[in-house]
Amino acid sequence: MAQILDGKVVAAALTEQLKNDVQKLKDRGVFPCLAIVRVGERGDDLAYERGATKRAAAAGLEVKQFALPAEASQDELLAVIAKINADASIHGCLIFMPLPKQIDEAAVRAALAPEKDVDGITAASQAGVYSDKSVGFPPCTPSACMEIIKHYQIELKGANAVVFGRSLVVGRPLAMMLLGQHATVTICHTKTRDAAAVARGADVLLAAVGHAGAVGETFVTPDQVLIDVGINVNAEGKLCGDVAPEAAQKARAYTPVPGGVGSVTTTVLAKHVIEAARRTLD
Amino acid sequence: MAQILDGKVVAAALTEQLKNDVQKLKDRGVFPCLAIVRVGERGDDLAYERGATKRAAAAGLEVKQFALPAEASQDELLAVIAKINADASIHGCLIFMPLPKQIDEAAVRAALAPEKDVDGITAASQAGVYSDKSVGFPPCTPSACMEIIKHYQIELKGANAVVFGRSLVVGRPLAMMLLGQHATVTICHTKTRDAAAVARGADVLLAAVGHAGAVGETFVTPDQVLIDVGINVNAEGKLCGDVAPEAAQKARAYTPVPGGVGSVTTTVLAKHVIEAARRTLD
Incomplete structure (x- = not known):
C-alpha cells in the first residue's frame, strides 16, 4: 500500500514553524x-x-x-x-x-x-534560483514540492530525481532546487524518447506535465516517490493530477490531487513573505 | 575509429559566417x-x-x-x-x-x-539563459559546445544529453541550452551515485568536471558523442581534458583537448559581440 504524502499535514506543520518565525520578527x-x-x-x-x-x-x-x-x-x-x-x-x-x-x-x-518577489516572477528571482543564491524567491509551487520532500525526509543527496516538464513556473526551478539538494537531476518533456524508461530510473519522480494520466503504470517502480504537480479535470469532471491512480498505488509514496502539492503552496507563500521580512534585517 | 570533432574546423567555418554578418552590419x-x-x-x-x-x-x-x-x-x-x-x-x-x-x-x-555582457557574467544573462530568452548571453564555453554540436549536425532533439558538472560557467548554462534544443537533460556531479551507469545512458556526454580521466572507459559506449570541456594538466605535464584517452577512442566521436571546445570559445565571443551589435538595431 503506497504511503500518502499529505499536503495538509505538511502545511499544518509548516504553519506552526512559521508562527514562531513571525513571533521572533514581531x-x-x-x-x-x-x-x-x-x-x-x-x-x-x-x-x-x-x-x-x-x-x-x-x-x-x-x-x-x-x-x-x-x-x-x-x-x-x-x-x-x-x-x-x-x-x-x-x-x-x-x-x-x-x-x-x-x-x-x-x-x-x-x-x-x-526583494518583494515572493512568487518568483522577476528576472532577478530567476537568476537567483538558477544560480542557487538567496536573491528573490522561486515560484511557490516548486517550493511546495521541496517542502513536502523535506517534511517526509525523502533523501535527495545522490538520488535520481526525474522532472517531467520544463516550464519556468515549475519544471526548471524544481530542477535547480533538486540540484541544490545534490540530487542527480533529469529534465524530461514532450520530446523525450521513451519517457517511461527514463521515469523508471527515478528514485523521486516529479510530474508537472498538465494532463491527466500522463504518468502511467509503466513509469513507476515500487521504490519510487511520486510528487504530482498536475491539476487537471478528468473525464468524470473530477480534479486529478498527472499521475494515473493505478500508477500512484504502485509507488512507495505519492502526493494526492487534491490534497498534495496544491495544499502547500499558500503556506509556502507565507514562508517566502516571512523570509523577505527577515532579509530586511540583514 | 572514433571521429574527431575538430574545434579549429568549427572555428574556421564559424569565422567565415561571422565575416558575412559583420559586413551586413557595416x-x-x-x-x-x-x-x-x-x-x-x-x-x-x-x-x-x-x-x-x-x-x-x-x-x-x-x-x-x-x-x-x-x-x-x-x-x-x-x-x-x-x-x-x-x-x-x-x-x-x-x-x-x-x-x-x-x-x-x-x-x-x-x-x-x-546588453554588453557577451560572456554571461550578469544576473540578467543568467536569467536569460535559464528562461531561454535573448537577454544577455550565455558564457562562451557552453556556447562553444553548442557550436560544435551544431557544426557536426549532432541530433539533440529527443537525445539523452548527460552533463557532468553543475557550475554557473559551464554545467548549468549547458544544461539549459541543451534543453532549449529539446534534449532530455541529466545533470550529474560529485554526489551522483554510479556516475558511469548514468553516463552510459547518454547519446551525448558533456564533461565539465575539471580533472584528468574523470570520464573513464566504463562511462562510454560506442554510439556516444563526447564533448570534453575539461582543461587539465596530466601527470606528464601535458594539457588534457576530463575524458581518458582510451574512453575517447571507444566513442563514436569526441572533441580533443587541446583542439576541441577551447578552440571555439574566442570565435563564439566574436559571435556574441556581433549579435549584441545586431540587437542595437532592433
Missing part, C-alpha cells in the same frame, strides 16, 4: 506583510486569494489586498506596484497572472522590486 | 566592437586576450583594450566599466575573472550593462 519590530494584487475577478484568483489570506493569517501575517477592475490600464497597475515597492511595511507581493490583454506582463514583472 | 553603419578589460598581467588572461583579439580581427571586429594594473582599485575598474557602458560604439565587453582580491567581483558583475 519581537524585533518587524510585522511581515503580504500584498496581493488582483486585476479582475477570475474565480481561480479569488479562490487562491481566500486560501492565501487564510494561511497568511494563520501564520500571523498581515495581508493587504489591491483589487483593480478587469479593465484597469497598465499604468494603473504599475502605479499600484510602485506604491507597494515604496512601502517599507509590505515585504512580499503576489500578482495574479495571467493579466488581462491590455497589460504587458513583461513590464509588470520588470516593475516589481526583486 | 553596410548598415554598425561597426561591431569588443572591449576587453584586464586587471593585472596573468599569463592565462594575456594568452586568451591575444587569441580573442586575433579571432575578432579575423571576423572583422574592432577590439578596444582596457588594461589596469594588478593593484587597481574597485572604483577605478567600475569607472572603466561605466565608460564602456556609456560608449555606444562598444557592443560587447569581456572582463577577465577572477579579479584581484581588493575588488568585489559581485559589484563588477552588477555594474556591466546586460
Whole structure:
C-alpha cells in the first residue's frame, strides 16, 4: 500500500514553524506583510486569494489586498506596484497572472522590486534560483514540492530525481532546487524518447506535465516517490493530477490531487513573505 | 575509429559566417566592437586576450583594450566599466575573472550593462539563459559546445544529453541550452551515485568536471558523442581534458583537448559581440 504524502499535514506543520518565525520578527519590530494584487475577478484568483489570506493569517501575517477592475490600464497597475515597492511595511507581493490583454506582463514583472518577489516572477528571482543564491524567491509551487520532500525526509543527496516538464513556473526551478539538494537531476518533456524508461530510473519522480494520466503504470517502480504537480479535470469532471491512480498505488509514496502539492503552496507563500521580512534585517 | 570533432574546423567555418554578418552590419553603419578589460598581467588572461583579439580581427571586429594594473582599485575598474557602458560604439565587453582580491567581483558583475555582457557574467544573462530568452548571453564555453554540436549536425532533439558538472560557467548554462534544443537533460556531479551507469545512458556526454580521466572507459559506449570541456594538466605535464584517452577512442566521436571546445570559445565571443551589435538595431 503506497504511503500518502499529505499536503495538509505538511502545511499544518509548516504553519506552526512559521508562527514562531513571525513571533521572533514581531519581537524585533518587524510585522511581515503580504500584498496581493488582483486585476479582475477570475474565480481561480479569488479562490487562491481566500486560501492565501487564510494561511497568511494563520501564520500571523498581515495581508493587504489591491483589487483593480478587469479593465484597469497598465499604468494603473504599475502605479499600484510602485506604491507597494515604496512601502517599507509590505515585504512580499503576489500578482495574479495571467493579466488581462491590455497589460504587458513583461513590464509588470520588470516593475516589481526583486526583494518583494515572493512568487518568483522577476528576472532577478530567476537568476537567483538558477544560480542557487538567496536573491528573490522561486515560484511557490516548486517550493511546495521541496517542502513536502523535506517534511517526509525523502533523501535527495545522490538520488535520481526525474522532472517531467520544463516550464519556468515549475519544471526548471524544481530542477535547480533538486540540484541544490545534490540530487542527480533529469529534465524530461514532450520530446523525450521513451519517457517511461527514463521515469523508471527515478528514485523521486516529479510530474508537472498538465494532463491527466500522463504518468502511467509503466513509469513507476515500487521504490519510487511520486510528487504530482498536475491539476487537471478528468473525464468524470473530477480534479486529478498527472499521475494515473493505478500508477500512484504502485509507488512507495505519492502526493494526492487534491490534497498534495496544491495544499502547500499558500503556506509556502507565507514562508517566502516571512523570509523577505527577515532579509530586511540583514 | 572514433571521429574527431575538430574545434579549429568549427572555428574556421564559424569565422567565415561571422565575416558575412559583420559586413551586413557595416553596410548598415554598425561597426561591431569588443572591449576587453584586464586587471593585472596573468599569463592565462594575456594568452586568451591575444587569441580573442586575433579571432575578432579575423571576423572583422574592432577590439578596444582596457588594461589596469594588478593593484587597481574597485572604483577605478567600475569607472572603466561605466565608460564602456556609456560608449555606444562598444557592443560587447569581456572582463577577465577572477579579479584581484581588493575588488568585489559581485559589484563588477552588477555594474556591466546586460546588453554588453557577451560572456554571461550578469544576473540578467543568467536569467536569460535559464528562461531561454535573448537577454544577455550565455558564457562562451557552453556556447562553444553548442557550436560544435551544431557544426557536426549532432541530433539533440529527443537525445539523452548527460552533463557532468553543475557550475554557473559551464554545467548549468549547458544544461539549459541543451534543453532549449529539446534534449532530455541529466545533470550529474560529485554526489551522483554510479556516475558511469548514468553516463552510459547518454547519446551525448558533456564533461565539465575539471580533472584528468574523470570520464573513464566504463562511462562510454560506442554510439556516444563526447564533448570534453575539461582543461587539465596530466601527470606528464601535458594539457588534457576530463575524458581518458582510451574512453575517447571507444566513442563514436569526441572533441580533443587541446583542439576541441577551447578552440571555439574566442570565435563564439566574436559571435556574441556581433549579435549584441545586431540587437542595437532592433
